[in-house]
Amino acid sequence: SFLLIPYFSDASRINGNVAGDSVIERNTADTEYTTSYSQIKNNKNLLDISQRFDVMSVLKNAGELEKNYVRSMQEYGTYVQQNYLEIPEEIKKTIKQLSCHVNKENSILYNIEEIQKFLKNNYQYTYRPGLTGQDKDPVNEFLTERKRGFCTQFASAAVFLFREAGIPARYVEGYKIRADQWRLGKAQVTDYEAHAWTEIYIEHIGWIPVEVTGRDTGESVYKHVEQEEKQRNAIVPNKKQFVTNVKKMFQMIPIVIILAVIFAFIKLLQKKRKWNQMTNKEKVLFYEKQLEKYAENGAKSRNNSNSMTSEIIEKARYSNKDITRHELNLVKRHLDLLKRKNRNVTKILTKLK
Incomplete structure (x- = not known):
C-alpha cells in the first residue's frame, strides 16, 4: 500500500520505498508514521520563485550538495518533459476546437486561470456522471458531449489542457482536507474527503497541485447523495395492506415466487447483454x-x-x-x-x- 503524505514533505525521514516519481510504498506494518512538511499557502508564490531562480548563480556560489541537487532537478526536468506532455491524437483534435485559449506563449499563471475558468463556465459538476458511451474515450466524451462529471472527469480533462499549453501535468487521487477540519492539530479524514485533482510541474520547484473541479467536494456532497437514496427507496406502507385474508396470501405465494424468478432471470439477461456491449x-x-x-x-x-x-x-x-x-x-x-x-x-x- 502507499503512504499518504502532505505536499512538500521531507521524504528522507519517511520509512518507505520511493516507487517511480509519484508514490512512496509502505515497507513497515506500523499504522502510524510522522513526517515534516513545508506549508505553501499560495501557489502563485512558487511561480514567482521559479521565475526568479537563476541556475548559474546557484551553481557559482553553492557547495557540492546544492550543485548535485540542481543537476538532479535538471535531469528530472528532462524526464518530465519526455513523459508528461503526451496527448492522444483524438483529444488533441478536440482541444483545438474548444474555446479554451491556452498556448505555450502565455505565462503559466495565465494558463492555469484560463483552464480553471474554462472548465467552471462550460462544464457541470455532478456526483453521478454515468457510464462512458460504447467505443468512446471518457475524456473526449466529457469535453464534447456529456459536459458534466465528477472530480475525476475534471482533473483528467485538465491534464490534457495543461499539456496542450506545454505544461507537464498528471492526474492525482488522494484526500482534500479543509482548514476547518483541524482540531488541536489533528484532522479526521474519511472517504468523504476522497478527491481527484491535477498536478503541474514547475521547473526548479517540482509538482504542485491545481484545483480545477470548480466546486467543493467532500462530506456535504456525499450526504446529499445518501439522503436522496433514502428518499427514493423509502416505502411508507399502508396499514390496511397488513389486514389481508390469510388464505389469499398463501394462494399468491407461488405466483410471487414465479414472478420473482422471472424478474431475476430478466435482470440477469439485461446485465449480461449490457456487459457484452x-x-x-x-x-x-x-x-x-x-x-x-x-x-x-x-x-x-x-x-x-x-x-x-x-x-x-x-x-x-x-x-x-x-x-x-x-x-x-x-x-x-x-x-x-x-x-x-x-x-x-x-x-x-x-x-x-
Whole structure:
C-alpha cells in the first residue's frame, strides 16, 4: 500500500520505498508514521520563485550538495518533459476546437486561470456522471458531449489542457482536507474527503497541485447523495395492506415466487447483454472500482500484479489505444485473486470470534 503524505514533505525521514516519481510504498506494518512538511499557502508564490531562480548563480556560489541537487532537478526536468506532455491524437483534435485559449506563449499563471475558468463556465459538476458511451474515450466524451462529471472527469480533462499549453501535468487521487477540519492539530479524514485533482510541474520547484473541479467536494456532497437514496427507496406502507385474508396470501405465494424468478432471470439477461456491449476499456474501469473495494477491505496482492494492473488501468483511462483481451484478463485475474484473499481473511476472522 502507499503512504499518504502532505505536499512538500521531507521524504528522507519517511520509512518507505520511493516507487517511480509519484508514490512512496509502505515497507513497515506500523499504522502510524510522522513526517515534516513545508506549508505553501499560495501557489502563485512558487511561480514567482521559479521565475526568479537563476541556475548559474546557484551553481557559482553553492557547495557540492546544492550543485548535485540542481543537476538532479535538471535531469528530472528532462524526464518530465519526455513523459508528461503526451496527448492522444483524438483529444488533441478536440482541444483545438474548444474555446479554451491556452498556448505555450502565455505565462503559466495565465494558463492555469484560463483552464480553471474554462472548465467552471462550460462544464457541470455532478456526483453521478454515468457510464462512458460504447467505443468512446471518457475524456473526449466529457469535453464534447456529456459536459458534466465528477472530480475525476475534471482533473483528467485538465491534464490534457495543461499539456496542450506545454505544461507537464498528471492526474492525482488522494484526500482534500479543509482548514476547518483541524482540531488541536489533528484532522479526521474519511472517504468523504476522497478527491481527484491535477498536478503541474514547475521547473526548479517540482509538482504542485491545481484545483480545477470548480466546486467543493467532500462530506456535504456525499450526504446529499445518501439522503436522496433514502428518499427514493423509502416505502411508507399502508396499514390496511397488513389486514389481508390469510388464505389469499398463501394462494399468491407461488405466483410471487414465479414472478420473482422471472424478474431475476430478466435482470440477469439485461446485465449480461449490457456487459457484452461494453468495450474492453469500460470493463477495465468497471474492474477498477471492484479492485478499490477489495483493497479497502484489506486484501492485497503481489507488487508486480499491482504494477501491471495499474498500467492497464492508466491505459484505459488516458490512452486512445484499445485494451486487448489479454490485458482485460490480467485485470480480471488480479480482481479474482483479491476476492479469494478477502474470503480467506473473512473465514479466519469468523473462526477467531
